[in-house]
Each structure stands twice: as C-alpha cells, then as structure tokens.
Amino acid sequence: MRATDGPGRTTPPRPLDVESLFPGMAAHRRTATRLHPRPGTPGPHDSHVGGPLLWPADDPWPVCTTPHRRAPGPGPLPLLALAQLHARDVPDLPAGPDGCDLLQVFWCPFDAHGPTGHGMYVHLRWRRAVEVRAVAAEQPAPGAVGFHGYVPTPCVLHPERVTEYPYIELLTGELGAAVEEWEDAQEEAADAAEEAAEARGEETPDGARPPSYQSDLSIAPGWKAGGHAAWNLTGPGSMDCEACAGPMELLLTVATNEWHTDSLSWIPLEDRQRNPTGVVVGNHGRLNVFACTRGPAHPHRFSVQ
Numbered sequence: 001m002r003a004t005d006g007p008g009r010t011t012p013p014r015p016l017d018v019e020s021l022f023p024g025m026a027a028h029r030r031t032a033t034r035l036h037p038r039p040g041t042p043g044p045h046d047s048h049v050g051g052p053l054l055w056p057a058d059d060p061w062p063v064c065t066t067p068h069r070r071a072p073g074p075g076p077l078p079l080l081a082l083a084q085l086h087a088r089d090v091p092d093l094p095a096g097p098d099g100c101d102l103l104q105v106f107w108c109p110f111d112a113h114g115p116t117g118h119g120m121y122v123h124l125r126w127r128r129a130v131e132v133r134a135v136a137a138e139q140p141a142p143g144a145v146g147f148h149g150y151v152p153t154p155c156v157l158h159p160e161r162v163t164e165y166p167y168i169e170l171l172t173g174e175l176g177a178a179v180e181e182w183e184d185a186q187e188e189a190a191d192a193a194e195e196a197a198e199a200r201g202e203e204t205p206d207g208a209r210p211p212s213y214q215s216d217l218s219i220a221p222g223w224k225a226g227g228h229a230a231w232n233l234t235g236p237g238s239m240d241c242e243a244c245a246g247p248m249e250l251l252l253t254v255a256t257n258e259w260h261t262d263s264l265s266w267i268p269l270e271d272r273q274r275n276p277t278g279v280v281v282g283n284h285g286r287l288n289v290f291a292c293t294r295g296p297a298h299p300h301r302f303s304v305q
Contacts (some may be wrong), residue, residue, distance in 0.1 A: 001071065001228050004267055006035075006252070007118050007158075007270060008160065008270070009033060009034070009036035009038075009087075009158040009189025009268040009269075009270050009271070010160065010268055010269045010270060011160060011162050011220070011266060011269075012265060012266075012267075012269060014209050014217055014265070014270075015211040015216055015218065016210075016217060017193075018165055018213070018217040018218075018230060021182065022175060022179060022182075023266070024174070024175040024180055025165055025173035025175065028165055028166050029163055029164075029165060030058065030130075030163070030164050030165075030226065030228055031091075031092055031162065031163055031164070031226065031227065032092050032161070032162055032163075032164050032220060032224045032225065032226045032227025032228070033090045033092040033093070033159050033160065033161050033162075033225045033227075033252075034159070034160045034161075034162055034220055034223070034224050035049075035085075035157045035158075035159055035179075035222070035223040035224060035225065036158035036159065036160060036223075036258070036268060037049040037092070037155035037156070037157055037158075037276055037277050038130055038156060038158065038271075038273060038276050039153050039154065039155055039156075039157055040154065040155055040156035041099050041154065041156075042154055042155070042156050043084060046156065046157075047084060047085050047086045047089040047127075047157050047159075048059065048084055048085075048154065048155060048156055048157060049082065049083045049153075049154070049155040049157070049223070049277050049279075050081070050082070050083070050151075050153055050154040050277065051081075051084065051154045051155075051156075052081075052139060052157055053081050053084050053104055053110060053136075053139060054102065054104075054129060054132050054135060055126075055132070055135060055136045055139060056082065056132050056134065056135070056136065057102070057134040057135065057136045057137070058134070059136070061078055061079070061139065061140045062078075062079045062106050062123050062125065063077060063078055064076060064078075064079055064108040064110075064113075064121055065081060066078045066108070066110075066112050066113055066121065067112070068108075068110045068112055068144070068146065070110070070144060071110065071143065071146075074156040077108065077109075077110070077142050077143075078105035078140035078141060078142050078151075078219065079107060079108055079123055079142070080106060080107055080108070080109050080141065080142060080145075080150055080151065081104070081105075081106055081139065082106060082107050082152055082254070082279075083103075083104075083105040083106045083152070083189055083252075083254070083288030084095055084102070084103070084105070085103045085105075085252070086101060086102055086129060087100070087101040087102070087223065088158075089157065089159055090225045091159075091161060091227045092107075092142060092224075092226030092227065093129075093225045093226065093251075093252075093269050094226065094249065094251050094291050094293075094296065095215060095298040096126035096296055097126055097295075098297070099110075100126035100127055100128050100296075101128060101129055101130060102126065102128065102129040103124065103125075103126055103251075103252070104124070104125045104126075104127070105122070105124055105125075105252070105254075105289075106122070106123040106125070107120060107121060107122045107123065107150060107166075108119070108120070108142075108150075109142055109145040109146055109147065109149075109150035109151065110145075110146035110147070110206065111146060111147065112146070120282075120302070121305065122177075122287065122300075124287070124300055126165050126296070126297075129253055131177050141148060142171055142296065147221050147280070148278075148280075149256075149279055149281070149304055150279070150280075150299045151178070151278065152277045152278060153277050153278040155276055155277050160268075162220050162227075164218060164219050164220060164227040164228045165213075165217065165218045165219070165228065165229060166218065166228050167218065167219060167229065167230055167231050168180070168183065168213055169231065169235060169236050170231075170236050175178055182213065183212055183213050183214065186210045186212050187212070189210055190209040191207075193208075194209075198277040206210060211265065212262075214264045215260075215262045215263045215265075216263065216266075220266055221255060221258060221259050221260055221263045221266050222253075222255045222256060222257065222258035222259065222260070222266070223253060223255050223277070224252075224253045224255075225251070225252050225253075226249075226250060226251070227250055227253075227264035228250065229288045229290075230253075230286065230288070231303075231305070232305055234303070236303065239290045239301055239303070240266050241292035241295070241299075241301075242298075242299055242301070243292065243295065243299060244292065244294055244295060244298060245296040246292055246293060246294035246295070247292075247293050247294075248278075248290040248291060248292050248293065248301060249290065249291060249293055250288060250290060251286075251288070251289045251290060251291040251300065252289040253286050253287070253288055253289070254279065254281055254286060254287040254289070255279075255281065255286040256275060256279060256280050256281050256284045256285060256286065257274050257275055257284065258273060258274055258275070258276065259272075259274060281304060282304045282305075285304055285305050286304070286305050287302060287303075287304045287305075288302065288304075288305060289302055290302070290303070
C-alpha cells in the first residue's frame with residue numbers, strides 16, 4: 001500500500017500487546033494510516049506533501065484576506081499548498097462530501113489569524129479527482145513567508161496502516177484506572193533502573209526505558225490520516241461540529257516530527273528521518289484536523305498540540 005514506487009516504511013510491532021494487557025481496550029481500537037512522507041519529486045496526480053496539486057486550470061486559487069504586515073504589496077495572499085491525499089492511497093482518510101475522493105490542504109505562511117492575531121489559518125478543499133480535466137500549469141505562491149516552518153519540502157508518501165488506541169486521559173472507569181496504575185508502575189521501574197545505572201557510573205541508553213502506554217502503545221507520532229488524536233499540550237478538548245453539534249473525528253495530523261525521543265519504538269525499520277517535510281507546527285508540535293461524522297461538508301475544526 002504505497003503512493004510511490006519506492007521502498008515502503010514499516011512500523012515495528014508494538015513492544016507489548018495492549019489488548020492482552022487491558023482486555024477492555026479492544027472496544028477502542030482504531031486504524032490510522034501513517035503517511036511516512038519522505039523527500040522526493042511528486043507530481044500533480046500523486047498523494048504528497050508539498051508537491052504540485054491536481055488543480056483545475058479554471059479554478060481560482062484560495063487566498064488569505066487577513067492583512068500581513070510583512071507581506072509586500074496589497075491584496076489577498078495566495079495560500080501555500082501543504083498536502084494532497086487521494087482516498088485510493090490512504091485507506092483511513094475519512095469520506096469526503098458528495099463522493100469526493102481527493103483532499104487538498106492549504107495554509108497561510110503567516111501567524112496572523114484568530115482571536116489572538118497570532119494563530120494559524122488552514123484551508124481544506126475536497127474534490128473528485130476524475131473531474132479535473134485540465135491541470136493548472138502554474139500554481140500561485142505567496143510573495144513572502146512569515147515563518148520557514150510553513151514551507152514544506154516536496155515529499156512522496158509511503159502509506160502504512162497501523163492500530164491505535166485512545167489518548168490516556170480519555171480512558172475512563174476501570175479501564176482508565178488500570179492503564180494509569182500500570183503506567184505509574186512502568187515509570188517507577190524506569191526511574192529505579194536509571195538511578196541504579198547512575199550509581200554504577202553508567203549511562204542509560206536511548207530506548208532502554210520500559211514501554212509506556214502513552215509513548216509506545218497508543219497513538220502513532222508523525223503525519224497520519226484517521227486514528228486517535230493526541231492532546232499532549234492542552235489536555236483533551238471537546239470537538240463537536242459547529243454546524244450540527246454532532247461528533248467529530250480525526251481527519252488528518254500534520255506533524256513537525258515523525259518520532260520523538262520518548263517514542264523511539266515507532267521509528268520505521270527503513271530509516272530514522274525525523275523531520276523530512278521541514279514543516280514546523282507551533283512549538284514543534286502537531287496540527288490535528290477534525291471532520292464531522294454526520295456531514296463531511298460541515299466546517300472542519302483544528303487543534304494545535
């Protein structure tokens with residue numbers, strides 16, 4: 001299952017079977033598609049990060065109308081094309097409205113939006129790929145960029161399906177208590193092992209700590225479609241649709257890093273590229289994009305973690 005002809009990427013098996021540890025966890029299982037973007041030369045018909053879009057020649061390019069003090073010249077600013085995902089390549093991409101099978105993601109390259117005046121502006125466009133007959137020969141780009149982390153390195157994708165479980169603070173009742181108790185015991189064992197090593201004058205190697213639910217068994221790091229959202233910055237938030245008050249689920253995660261120092265078990269077997277896209281979200285975090293489960297055409301919601 002790849003969007004390129006190159007070698008795929010393979011997530012190692014989880015170090016422990018979470019459903020054997022916590023039998024009630026099976027009810028919360030979801031799949032996600034890790035996108036594994038890697039630098040390459042994608043074309044307009046490919047799924048990719050930072051490449052040319054399958055954009056109709058007669059379709060106006062989306063713009064940002066917010067004033068940008070550091071952008072030269074007046075008028076709306078063309079948005080940057082961030083990513084393009086075909087449903088054929090990404091099995092966990094939620095269905096688009098009215099049979100759309102192609103998701104195109106844009107953002108403004110300036111932090112100048114929202115109530116604070118320092119937030120992100122993200123724009124999503126769904127379309128049917130088969131309806132694009134004549135592709136735009138040139139695709140606009142902003143004349144200035146406020147932050148280099150908004151400019152993606154062109155990347156091809158190596159989609160891989162993995163299994164995920166909820167963010168730890170969303171687990172409730174006996175299941176939540178059991179996971180918290182186990183997590184605390186793992187942390188205590190890890191601290192004791194580090195203290196013993198320090199007493200012997202030894203350094204604890206990377207990856208030597210015992211597995212944890214939060215870092216190794218629940219949510220994959222990096223770019224992905226579907227699955228569970230991580231809430232490591234703000235804690236769990238309420239994501240209900242502003243149009244119908246219905247539930248929303250994770251559509252896409254745009255991540256600064258493909259892995260972290262506390263999530264080494266997710267590094268694919270084939271390479272250790274940590275920030276292949278060059279994208280930086282907030283304080284080196286991730287952008288979660290949510291879609292309404294009742295109405296895919298309803299406005300999306302966003303959370304930076």
